[in-house]
Amino acid sequence: xxxxxxxxxxxxxxxxxxxxxxxxxxxxxxxxxxxxxxxxxxxxxxxxxxxxxxxxxxxxxxxxxxxxxxxxxxxxxxxxxxxxxxxxxxxxxxxxxxxxxxxxxxxxxxxxxxxxxxxxxxxxxxxxxxxxxxxxxxxxxxxxxxxxxxxxxxxxxxxxxxxxxxxxxxxxxxxxxxxxxxxxxxxxxxxxxxxxxxxxxxxxxxxxxxxxxxxxxxxxxxxxxxxxxxxxxxxxxxxxxxxxxxxxxxxxxxxxxxxxxxxxxxxxxxxxxxx
Numbered sequence: 008x009x010x011x012x013x014x015x016x017x018x019x020x021x022x023x024x025x026x027x028x029x030x031x032x033x034x035x036x037x038x039x040x041x042x043x044x045x046x047x048x049x050x051x052x053x054x055x056x057x058x059x060x061x062x063x064x065x066x067x068x069x070x071x072x073x074x075x076x077x078x079x080x081x082x083x084x085x086x087x088x089x090x091x092x093x094x095x096x097x098x099x100x101x102x103x104x105x106x107x108x109x110x111x112x113x114x115x116x117x118x119x120x121x122x123x124x125x126x127x128x129x130x131x132x133x134x135x136x137x138x139x140x141x142x143x144x145x146x147x148x149x150x151x152x153x154x155x156x157x158x159x160x161x162x163x164x165x166x167x168x169x170x171x172x173x174x175x176x177x178x179x180x181x182x183x184x185x186x187x188x189x190x191x192x193x194x195x196x197x198x199x200x201x202x203x204x205x206x207x208x209x210x211x212x213x214x215x216x217x218x219x220x221x222x223x224x225x226x227x228x229x230x231x232x233x234x235x236x237x238x239x240x241x242x243x244x245x246x247x248x249x250x251x252x253x254x255x256x257x258x259x260x261x262x263x264x265x266x267x268x269x270x271x272x273x274x275x276x277x278x279x280x281x282x
Contacts, residue, residue, distance in 0.1 A: 031124040031133050039081035041122040041133065048191030050133055052155065055188055056081035058163060065102065068167040075102045076114075076167050078153065078182060080135070083117055090141040098137045099151045101180070113141045114151040114180050131157040131191055143174040151180040157190035 031041035031050060040051040060066060062079040063086065077084050077091070077100040084100060085093045089111035091100035099114040115137025123134040133155050140149025158164070168181040187193055228245025232238040244250060 029124055029126060031122045033120070033122060038117055038120075043124070043191065050131070050155070050157075050189055050191055051193070052080040052186075052188055054193075055079075055163065055184075055186060060163065061165060061184075066165050066167065068169075073103055076100070076182065077102070078151075078165070078184075079117075080153070080155075081117075087111055096139075099140075099153075099180070099182070111141075112149060113139070114149050115140050130159075131189070133189075140178075143178065145174040147172075147174045148177050149180065150177055151182060154181070154183045155189045156183065156185045157187070157193075158185040159187050159190060161185045161187060163188075 028044075029047075030044045032044055034040040034042050034049065034051075037051070037053070039053055039056065040049055042049045055061060056079060062077055062084045065075040065077045067075055077087065077097075079098060083093045083095075084091060084097045087093075087097065087100055087102065088109075090113040091097045091102070091111040095113055096117045097113050097115075098117045098120075101112040101114055103110045103112070116139035117137075118139065121136045123136070125132040125134065135153045135155060136150060137153070138148070138150045140151065142148060154168075164185040166183050168183055170178055170180045172178045225245065229243045232243045232245060241247065
């Protein structure tokens, strides 16, 4: 019983770590690219570095005609003033007003940025956070998070999605960019498919291998039990006794994992009560 439980626990833990632990890590010597930790591909936004709409013309929130937003994923924005001047190494800027009354607020600077891969998202998505924005009058900071979404049918679609936080702490501005340039390995081939351009991850390969072997195991086992032992019905299942124990093993494993949490909040754990 103990050996079977440990075997199942180790297999489940290994598969979960491989499939859920993927990250997109910054590519050395590149300001706007990250590489998947499982080797499935590289996200490179350098084709958007000189986009007219993003960093020169700017874009607006539909319900707000006063502000204009700018963003360049790879290099400092040029042609703006105040805190968004090129000398400030500006990655994103908020411009308010027009003419002589115009004001500029830097939302983030080029430099070390953090990439957060969104697991399970289809198509591929990654969030990129830029810090170093203009300080607020109350002593808080401005930062911007850009959600980059692979869209093989879009050259570029960008939107401003509002802001959250407090001027006394951090105001977090949100933007969303959809483009074929964001698809994994988009800059390495002519294939614009988000789902296939990066190939299969290690976790996907393991899942395919696992279920393929499971099908072969049951097919061969049923044939053997029927041909050699003349079994019928439920008795055709190979190692039937083990599979009948699996639900109980799963329950035991869940209680085992949850027991440290229950001990911390007080009281006797359910795992100990089973003992």
